[in-house]
Amino acid sequence: MAVQSKHLNDEGMAAYRGPSLQQPHRARQALKDAYAGLIPPLLGFYCGITSTSVAQYVATLGYDVVWVDWEHSSCGIETMTSIVQTISFFSEGKSMPFVRLPGHDHKDVAYALDAGASVVFPQVDTVEQAKECVSATKYGLKNRGSRSAPPFRLIPGVTDHKLDHSHTLHENLNRQAAVLIQIESEKGINNLDAILTEVSDIDAVWLGAMDLRVSMGFEGMWGNEPEFLTAVGKYNSILAKHDMPGAGIVQGPPDVMTQLSKGRAFMIVASDVQAIMGQKQAFVEARTLMPKVNNYDGSPPILQPQESEQIENDLYLLPRDEQETKRLDEQHRYIVELCDGFILSPIIQTDRLKMVADVGTGSGAWLIDLDTRLRAQGESNNTAFHGFDISDLQFPTLSKDQEPRFKFSVHDVRKPFPKEHIGKYDLVHVRLLVWALPADDVDAVVANLSSLLKPGGYLAWDEAAYLDSVDSAGTPEGIRIHDIVVDFMKKRNLCVDLPSVLRKSYQKAGLDMQHSIRYSSLQHPKLHLTTNKIIGDGAISVLRNLTQETPVTPEQVKLNNEMKSLIASYPATQQLMRWQCCLQSVVGRYPQQLPLRAPSVAITNGVTTNGTATNGVAENGTIVNGTHTDGIKANGTHESSTKSGQLAAKKLERGKSFSNPSSPESMALKAMVNLNRYRMSYKNDWDLPKAISTLRPFLENAIRNKEPIRLVLPAFPFKSSNRTAKVLGADPDEAERISLLHLDGLCKALEEATKLKVELLITSDGVMYNDLLGISDEEVWRYGEGIRRIAKEQGCSHISFNRLGALISHEVDSTASLDDYMRDAPGYRRQLEALLPPGFDPAQEIKTNHDVKLTYLGYKRFLDLEMQNAAPNDSNLSLRDRKAITAKNMIKRGKAYAEAIRNAYPNAIRLSIHESDDVNKISIAILPLASGNPMTPWHGALIRAVNGDLTISHALNVSALKYDLVYEYGKPSYFRERSPLFSWTGMDLSFTYMYPTGIIVRPAHKDLKYSLQDIDMGKLRALSEQCSPVVLRGFRDTKEKSVFGSKAKEMGTILPWKEGDIMVVKDQMNDASDSNVTTTNEAMPMHYDGMFKLVKVMDEQGRESVTSDPPLLQYFVCQATTGNNQGFTLFASSRLFCHYLPDKYPIEELRKVRWTCHSGGYFDHHVPSLPLVVSHPVDARPCIRWHEPWPKTETKYGDASITIDNGDQSLVGLVDSLLYDERVCLRFAWEEGDVLVNDNMEMLHTRTAFERGAERELWRIHVS
CATH class of the missing domain: 3.40.50 (Rossmann fold)
Known part of the structure; x- marks a missing residue:
């Protein structure tokens, strides 16, 4: 990661240089300023190759610090000195040299400091070592220093100058060079608190993570072992305690760097060794390109691209003969099966299709099939179909019945369509232009296709990712066929992965993304033979078309012969191949009407002049957790509408701060x-x-x-x-x-x-x-x-x-x-009274202080029952008067107690x-x-409803007819609503409510060994519909596949996955970006299962729309866990979400809200107009439907963006913050053998990340 400092007017550390470049920088001050946030953290480059030549290059890059590793190099004193001075002089002071010393030797310390560097001491384990190290860097006994006199080249007024003439040269030098100690062992971490307590003049503490791991018996630069993370946590907490800057290597993806950088004022972010090792790929690519010597042919090299193949100008790689037409018809039937029977995205409203175009229609198979389906639904009588292709050789022969509805025309989609077709079509369909579309023409083609659409019309494009359509069996013939085709596609500038560029082209054309989904033949094992035939036959068709009758060059002759051989052997070799097909369906929609022009807005540094929000800041309030603060100022009062120039300037600066979510202002407000x-x-x-x-x-x-x-x-x-x-x-x-x-x-x-x-x-x-x-x-x-x-x-x-x-x-x-x-308590009460302010009068306070009055009335209410059975005393006072006096005495002691707290x-x-x-x-x-x-x-007894809702009441008021008293550890604990759901035939069970939601069911005694086979799954399901999730813990046979699967059927109908009834949720360590994130170790967004399972629904007015059709229940068993503090599953309750909503957002208003999700990667969909609130099928209670926004910075797999269709976009932040609210969201830690049932309507869920390759494994079944 090449980083160049851009702070301090592009001068880098020159602002901290000494009086000359021979002296150390004021590195101590730079570290302090970085840690205080006055300048950005210091970013450094690691020089492990101790060479002045390397130092010359690095010095020009602009890093704040160049770290010279003298400890792990073989260079001598002179080389080290030359490197340090090269860094200072070649960077003109913009980079500070730091030298990691070979050890703690007094002479080495002097050499590095005299050269003009700051120093880092490795392997500091004890207080004594730290004292000796720091002492060697300081002049003068009063500084506990033992450093000898400075070199003659630093004589003030003769060969050099002093930074501050009010101090001696020695005092100046003591204040300039920074001293870092490096902690590299458990012993060092255990002694770090004492070191920082007893040793002054340490400017930062470097964590040597790799050496620390070596000392603990681990390999690598970093890891997630509990012992290692505990040690790092202890290091961090000690530095925080002493307010000491940290330092260390910070490298990796952005999220990793963010984590590692916490508390670090100085970080190494790049190195010379890494820069060299990064060039290995150049060697690999060159070796692949040139496996042997290319024979010299005597002609001069021609570096301009040449097209030497004698191929017709038509870019289409496939033939147009009868055999290919037959293959196209078979291909259509195959794609229908691959796409689960769909030939159109279910999001497209077919009842409104009056004009349909199919571009690249070929044999017209798709158009004819659509006509057949629409007619079967009674929707095709008035629909006109028009097919376009670059050639008419494969147009179908129409029947008399079809002729009135169908028309076929020749047109090159790379060119604009004739005017008579512009804006006429409700739907334009395109399929498999991968063989004919140059990469440079994609934007123009999408624009031409979009021009055909009416407002609100759809462009539906089904396209193959040919790069992924390979012979997965890896036969030599299959690999070579694929390589030849890809090579020809690249030579003709055809897109080998066309789906990956379509989305951007849609956006450029002004289309709104509606739906995108990827279909893979790997999800349809039964299609194996057909996939082989369709993809393999298609590739062979390309080879047949490319074979030349009279090749010209020797290379063409050789390739021609090879293609003929592959074609001839294909009937036999096909049997060994296992081709796969990847098809992406991408749907965009032309806007219903042109958007209104936005009013003119002048934007300055993220703040608008007309109140429009930019970067999360609006003139009338700051967005925090998704809601507006309505102009709240620092003192909680509201700003008036009249702004002075000074207040406006302050507001501008405040807006800049609030626009950054990681700024202290934004974090404090949150x-x-x-x-x-x-x-x-x-x-x-x-x-x-x-x-x-x-x-x-x-x-x-x-x-x-x-x-x-x-x-x-x-x-x-x-x-x-x-x-x-x-x-x-x-x-x-x-x-x-x-x-x-x-x-x-x-x-x-x-x-x-x-x-x-x-x-x-x-x-x-x-x-x-x-x-x-x-x-x-x-x-x-x-x-x-x-x-x-x-x-x-x-x-x-x-x-x-x-x-x-x-x-x-x-x-x-x-x-x-x-x-x-018991001995000290009475004395504490007497001492407490001494803290009471002089002249404090409870009665007067009750009259004049509203807070005190509220507390007094509360005390009196509580005393009504507290002293109900109080015995008479010697006074003649009534019980009422005794209560009043007691309440005032409590006010008096409360005041003294408050003073004690304030003082302490x-x-x-x-x-x-x-x-x-x-x-x-x-x-x-x-x-x-x-x-x-x-x-x-x-002051009361807790009462639980079956669904987990809590109330509290005086125990005497709880109805014995409605509630049971629950005992824990042999003592009464709370009241629980009486329900048959807590009585399971033949079982003695305990039911423990988790916080904030969910129930754990266990055998009541450890010696009870019930089996999962004995569980009443009907009651388990009913209980989960009341208070999810419900966990069975401590039962036998839960990990048995046959038992687990059979018990699912007792709850309802199993909704199978493509892999079968059970989905195994385990890290498959697959780095492919289109992998299912569920089977990785990444954290996931908050969501509900089945969001991307789309169905058509009809509203009360008979209008058709598309929505998701999720399963009702999730059924899990934990086969293995990750260990400590990883891989939690988070469950967010709709019931609690609704309870904690701000007053401004009543749930009935939120029922009107619709939102759109655009998801990339494996779940590549665009799903519009989803309801935020739906009704539960059991009792119609409101349930939240949501998918958390998931930017690409959070994942290397599928991202997701969310927009509110008909409301304030700040709702996105509000929904997210409430779903993760500690009062709403359960953080569940799995134990091996746990069985969990979760109501997928009531609950949303997500997962935290865990160590890659960890054994964590869950089995999941969906039940309707």
Whole structure:
């Protein structure tokens, strides 16, 4: 990857050069500026060939850094010095030389620095080594330096100058050259934290990934071994902790480079060795072209292309005799079978065809077949058919019945059609012009064909990719036949892969792409013999046509004889051949009417002057997660319509930032929207309250500086003391489990938006209130321990905990024992009161502060039941007055507690479980409830509907007739809607709901060994239609093919794949761009299965259209997994998607939305007017139909683009963001033997990437 720095006015690192080119650059400052984002990262070239000649060339390329590898070379001191100075002088200071030293020898360090380079120390493993290395680079004992005096050529005022005259030469040089250490072992990584803590003046840390892998027993430059990735993750986290720039080799595809470049201020992106090795292909191609010496014939070389073959001007390679006409008719019948019985794309409305043209019609077989089919449907009586061809030798003889409807004319499609045909046809069909169409003429031909169309007319082109139509058996005769034909096609400039260029030609002609699909004979094994005959016979026909009666040159004689031999032997050799056919059907449509001219828009740097959005920015608001912010400014207020010049200029700069999705501004705003979605009173993405909108500068700075983000939430004190009416017991239960998963999801959403580490600190306020409510300190401690256990078991890695003691005395209390806690708790409460602001009056605060009033009223509501059974005390106060006093005391302690949190975590984002105005804190929904009044997990009992919907209520109010109490670990945990779907005959099972959707079904005890054969598949299907996906885990016989297949039939009718009933989803390590991405290791877009299975449907008005016809169920079994943290399957729930929609987008409005998908690669389709919302066939609930946009930068296989047909394009971003929302999307990790049933109507799904060649293998069956 050749990269040239374009920053700093094209001067590169000359802006950081020293007083002369003999001195080191100010590389330390350049690294700091790059890491701070003031300049782009430093991009370097690796010189492994230590030669001054190589250095001369590299110095002119413009790289920021040239890395001289002295460690792995045999050059001496003088050569190294010459190379360093060559880089500095030949680049005129635009490139900085860095020398990787042979080791830690003091003399080598001096030689490199004296030459004018910055230095890199290899194999630094300990603090002591790092100290010695840095010391060798510095002058002066006060800098802990041990470097000897600088060379005489640097004497200030005599032979050189100082950079800064206020400092000594030694001090200047200390500040110029950069010092990097290279970490290349586990030992080095384990000691890196200590090194960076104890050793100053390290400017960056280079990760020697290859040597690290060698030390761990692995091969290669990179890999996905868990131990290696853990080590790299530790390296990254330590650098982030110390705010230290990283450095390393960053090479590969764009997505790989993006990942590897995180945190790197200095990267090697190219090398001399790679540049030389890249020339191997030139040798391979030359050897193929010249396998032996070409005999000298005495004539001078003629470099201009010559056509020496005596061939007629007609480019058509096939004959036009009776035998070829017969073959064409057979070919038509074969193509019909290949295309699953279609002769037209189902997207074309045949009832509207009045005029049809077939260009390149040959024998007219396609036209006659279409007439027959239309007449059978009663649609052909008024249709006229016109065939065009360059020759009339194969035109059919028409019957009297056909003559009125058919007409055939001679025309060369490379020339414009006569005026009488322009704009007359509803459909123009073309098939197999591959033998006759020069590459240079494709655009003109498509334009000529388009001119025939009426507005709204279709151009349907069925074309062979002849380059792929090979003899897959690899017989010598088959290979040679194919090569001769391809060679002649290339000599005549014919397209050997015409389908690949049609799409661009369609666009140039103004056609809208409608549909594109590839058919392959490999998908039809039964057509093997016919494919052999059609493709093989076609190739032989070409050879027959090319054979010359009187060849002229010796080469022509030789080729002529070879072709005759191949033709003669073909009847015998054909039996051994296995030809394959690849046919692409491409449909475009002429626009119904010309688009209206767009209003004049002046665009400056991506921002328009009339409010039209460019690069995602509109004058009236920024698009974030697919929705507009309606002009929200940094402080959350709205801009007035009157703009001053200064405000407009600021807006322009802001627009530039927001137009870049990876800018701190855009990332911060996305994080604000994600945080907003978890608020209690969320309505729309752009309704940002003050507590969130004022976070913008904080978030942008954190993103720029790569600083972790901390959220603080006072919560999870203890279970309510009212165990008879409110809660199910003293211990945390299902309500706490779901709440922790929900909060961990919030952290993941913020982490995804900011690309930073996000931590939620839950600081338990139990000991602050428990004495007011009669709860013992021991019970508070045990509840806290239970919460921590659940978080660990559920993998809530973003959540940490502390107690009051950590706020008061800054103790690490996670390891505190029960005895220590009970001893210290009363003292913590006393210390807490000291933090209360002087003169704080709860009653006055309740009157004047709306937030405090809301909290007070909430406390009183909670105390109504909390103190319902409170025993009388010695006072004469009524229970009502006692509740009011308790609530005010809670306000008082709450204020002190808030002060303690503010003092302990001044830079944290403050969350709250209490309702507020969202001004000073953000009130979040702590549970993902489907309906009902919000309530915290410790004040009620969780209730689950069969479909997974959550509500919470006081336990006493839950109907025993409708709900069953579910026990977990021998204790009551939650209420579940009563249903026969949880009673499976003869089986004792447990049903565990996943978050946010899905159920895992297991034998209730480990010693129960049920078989898949025993499962009631009807109940399994019905349960999946309620809450997908449903997973069977811990059952026998799940991997048996016969059992797996037979049980599918019990759920419904199997919809077979082309490969059979079962599709094996496994990485086949196929790099072909038209491969099915399903059978690769790549990540996939969010989608639903069967999207490209197209059928015709009739609406209520009797109008016909085309839509997808997906299967109802997916049925999987996991044969093998990938291991840790790879190959997840993500399932997005339509039910949850609808629940979390912004208020502006009610689901009934979204039912009107239509969208178009254009997909390339294996699923090469153009499917228009798809509904965004459909009704579920079981209960008519709304289900989302979607395919995520998938740009080519995400895949080397099939890409996809999405447009909204009848609405705002920002819906694309909104739909995508909600489908991946942590509250909507399940991230499922497979275990070997898992059986999974998923409702393909209710759910959408995708997959994360996994290591290439991994054993991950799933079997999938579609069931109707």
